[in-house]
Amino acid sequence: MAKIECPKCNKVIETTGLVTVCPDCGQDMRGVMERLGSIDEDNRPKLGRNDSMTTHEYIVRTRNLWKVYQMGDVEVPALRGVDIDIRRGEYLSIMGPSGSGKSTLFNMVGGLDKPSEGSCFIEEVDMGQLDAFELAWLRCRKIGYIFQSFNLIPVMTALENVTLPMIFAGMTSDEMLERGQFLLDVVGLGDRLHHKPFELSGGQQQRVAVARALANAPAIILADEPTGNLDLQTGKEIIELLRRLNRESETTIISATHDLKMIDVSDRIVHIRDGQVERIDNRADIDLKIGTMDGQEEV
Numbered sequence: 384m385a386k387i388e389c390p391k392c393n394k395v396i397e398t399t400g401l402v403t404v405c406p407d408c409g410q411d412m413r414g415v416m417e418r419l420g421s422i423d424e425d426n427r428p429k430l431g432r433n434d435s436m437t438t439h440e441y442i443v444r445t446r447n448l449w450k451v452y453q454m455g456d457v458e459v460p461a462l463r464g465v466d467i468d469i470r471r472g473e474y475l476s477i478m479g480p481s482g483s484g485k486s487t488l489f490n491m492v493g494g495l496d497k498p499s500e501g502s503c504f505i506e507e508v509d510m511g512q513l514d515a516f517e518l519a520w521l522r523c524r525k526i527g528y529i530f531q532s533f534n535l536i537p538v539m540t541a542l543e544n545v546t547l548p549m550i551f552a553g554m555t556s557d558e559m560l561e562r563g564q565f566l567l568d569v570v571g572l573g574d575r576l577h578h579k580p581f582e583l584s585g586g587q588q589q590r591v592a593v594a595r596a597l598a599n600a601p602a603i604i605l606a607d608e609p610t611g612n613l614d615l616q617t618g619k620e621i622i623e624l625l626r627r628l629n630r631e632s633e634t635t636i637i638s639a640t641h642d643l644k645m646i647d648v649s650d651r652i653v654h655i656r657d658g659q660v661e662r663i664d665n666r667a668d669i670d671l672k673i674g675t676m677d678g679q680e681e682v
């Protein structure tokens with residue numbers, strides 16, 4: 384629960400979510416929310432933020448989430464009533480065959496697309512109720528995104544790619560440079576700051592993408608097949624890096640994957656099939672020797 388004060392009428396508002404206007408006098412509260420959400424290095428972990436405003440046990444909840452794509456006259460149901468509760472600080476893997484709805488689920492949780500029906504809550508804030516400004520704020524401050532194809536901007540250096548999201552969070556140039564270098568150091572690329580993506584290996588590009596995801600110290604990292612384009616060893620390194628970030632900064636990691644190595648580091652595995660949750664395994668319950676399945680090397 385955060386307390387914010389209206390600069391005009393001094394009303395104190397207790398909130399667990401985003402407030403854009405004062406309920407009493409209608410004053411624009413976005414500046415106040417900006418300052419509340421800005422990174423205070425003294426009080427918050429450097430890599431991610433465990434919690435900025437709330438202490439809810441579940442950082443993400445979905446309720447009866449449906450997504451039906453319309454392809455001409457044909458309706459393609461990609462998600463069919465998904466209910467998931469994700470705990471703060473959890474490392475959660477989402478597994479399922481190609482086309483089962485993993486990326487669609489990510490787009491809903493990450494606020495990149497809207498569900499056809501149902502709700503997705505981030506720290507109990509219903510994303511469907513947010514206006515464009517609030518949604519942009521939430522995406523910028525709360526969530527870091529990692530994609531299979533890295534999605535770096537080709538004409539920008541590693542450092543510029545990592546600092547780009549910081550511009551939207553209103554950091555100064557000096558803060559951006561310092562934090563960008565710090566994050567690239569964390570991912571082991573302190574000596575590659577000025578390389579452009581084509582001058583980096585696939586694994587290095589994904590490391591830049593991990594550093595970029597951490598730009599604004601997110602509470603949640605959404606990783607869609609982060610090892611999908613990497614060889615076995617490099618994929619393992621990225622998984623270990625994510626696990627380290629998860630442990631050290633208590634950032635919640637939600638990762639879609641086909642990669643069995645991911646099971647080894649996950650707290651829970653959600654299996655989805657045909658747009659529905661098939662079952663959820665707890666790490667503790669899994670008696671699985673990685674590497675004996677799917678013909679993969681032992682790790």
Ligand SMILES: Nc1ncnc2c1ncn2[C@@H]1O[C@H](COP(=O)(O)OP(=O)(O)OP(=O)(O)O)[C@@H](O)[C@H]1O
Binds near residue numbers: 452482484487488
């Ligand atoms: N923009 C879209 N328009 C129409 N149908 C779509 C769209 N995006 C996804 N789909 C369909 O929704 C279903 C789920 O797709 P999704 O991309 O979520 O699967 P996935 O589990 O991420 O698969 P993969 O493991 O191959 O990445 C598929 O049948 C797909 O064809």
Ligand SMILES: [Mg+2]
Binds near residue numbers: 486487607
């Ligand atoms: Mg996908």
